[in-house]
Amino acid sequence: MSDWRSDLLAWFDRDQRTMPWRKDFHSDPYAVWVSEVMLQQTTVAAVIPFYERWMARFPTAEALAAASEEEVLQHWQGLGYYSRARNLHQGVRTVVQFGWPQTVKEWKMISGVGDYTAGAIGSIAQGIVVPAVDGNVERVFSRRFMVSDTGEKLKRFATFWAGRNVDPHRPGDWNQALMELGATVCTPKNPTCGRCPVASSCEALQAGRVGEFPAPKPRKDWIELEHVTVVPFRGDRVGLVQAKRGEWWSGLWQPPRGEVGADLGIEIGEFVGRFKHVVTRHKIQLEVRRLEVEGHLDGLTWFEFADLDEVPMSAPGRRAINLALEASLRLPGLE
DNA sequence: AAACCGGGGTT
DNA sequence: AACCCAGGTTT
Known part of the structure; x- marks a missing residue:
């Protein structure tokens, strides 16, 4: 056989x-x-x-x-x-x-x-x-x-x-x-038919x-989104919110984020940079800002820098934090 | 940077 | 059948 x-x-x-x-x-x-x-x-x-x-x-x-x-x-x-x-x-x-x-x-x-x-x-x-x-x-x-x-x-x-x-x-x-x-x-x-x-x-x-073969599937258009995120710092901590059920990255932690112009429930802070996060059909242009917080702030949970690796976090949230941290290192006067 | 890949769930 | 989910690899 x-x-x-x-x-x-x-x-x-x-x-x-x-x-x-x-x-x-x-x-x-x-x-x-x-x-x-x-x-x-x-x-x-x-x-x-x-x-x-x-x-x-x-x-x-x-x-x-x-x-x-x-x-x-x-x-x-x-x-x-x-x-x-x-x-x-x-x-x-x-x-x-x-x-x-x-x-x-x-x-x-x-x-x-x-x-x-x-x-x-x-x-x-x-x-x-x-x-x-x-x-x-x-x-x-x-x-x-x-x-x-x-x-x-x-x-x-x-x-x-x-x-x-x-x-x-x-x-x-x-x-x-x-x-x-x-x-x-x-x-x-590039299939290697010689080895098949x-x-x-x-x-x-x-x-x-x-x-x-196989015949290509028709491709769908991109969906472009413009979001802004504010990374709140207080000493050696960063303030995060947990995405709710039904939201993207539900259950994961991230800095407050929303569409440009939307009310994030937090001061807008100062610009530190931007990047693009691409996933499936969506291109998210994300503007990253940072904010020094002194007192308490409703809705935020504070995590020490040293613990951040252990926090389940959305991919753009982590990138935004890293970007904001780098900006702080470049501008020590902000610390 | 764009194109492409992919399985499950929902409507 | 189309869309949502919300990342990764290849080109």
Whole structure:
């Protein structure tokens, strides 16, 4: 049996990258879950240090369920998209209370677990024979069969195909092999088809049209925002507010910030600089100001400089503080 | 600096 | 199906 499926598995057995979580796999759904949620936005290299810190602090679902949201967010800091951390926290609490899901349908009832993550955890940790279709698999599929659909349609066809082809004895390895191929060989740009274990069955390659698949999605316009933030200092402390539910960076700390011209509930202070923070479709032009505060000030919580690394903080909030601190160093008269 | 990537949730 | 979430990598 040397069809492309066994060629792919053999390649995976030989060439798979080592990842710290792969040693924890095959019987620990929690380890798989953590790694999959972390990997949702970013790449393996970026996730590794976070995964190791996370598993040292929260080695089991029970340990994570018992932790406070504050500490969970703090350990997630730097990974972004913090709702993933809140969902994981909530999901783990559900599992600890009611037991581990045993099917994809049950996994999908857990907050933060959708089609892909349910398939990944079920197949890798529990041996359930289900596909796990991420962007890598969609790309491999669209090239393999020259499918030019995009979006939901591409995902549906890829899921159908993947589901018909999962290796019933090694579903987790098979899913990982497909994703690994997309991540390391069948890459979005400059794929290395010369190293592809299944090149001979790739329709796009035979046609010399690999670069045309998958078809690009129509791009949306940027949303431009102009915000101003005031960094309040008092001695060796900085005054922060916690973003409320429903606001961006909800639950994280940051200096008061708002649209230019809006009432921040604090004096506007003096200009120290500006930078741009880009996220998804949004470009935020952020004007940074600083303010020396003498007495009390309603609504602010004061953190010592030395403790700031431990505070779960929004990315632009941290950049603004750093900018304001640098400005203070350049202008010692302001201290 | 712009383009692109990506999975889950909501409406 | 479109949009929100509110970060990262590649080019």
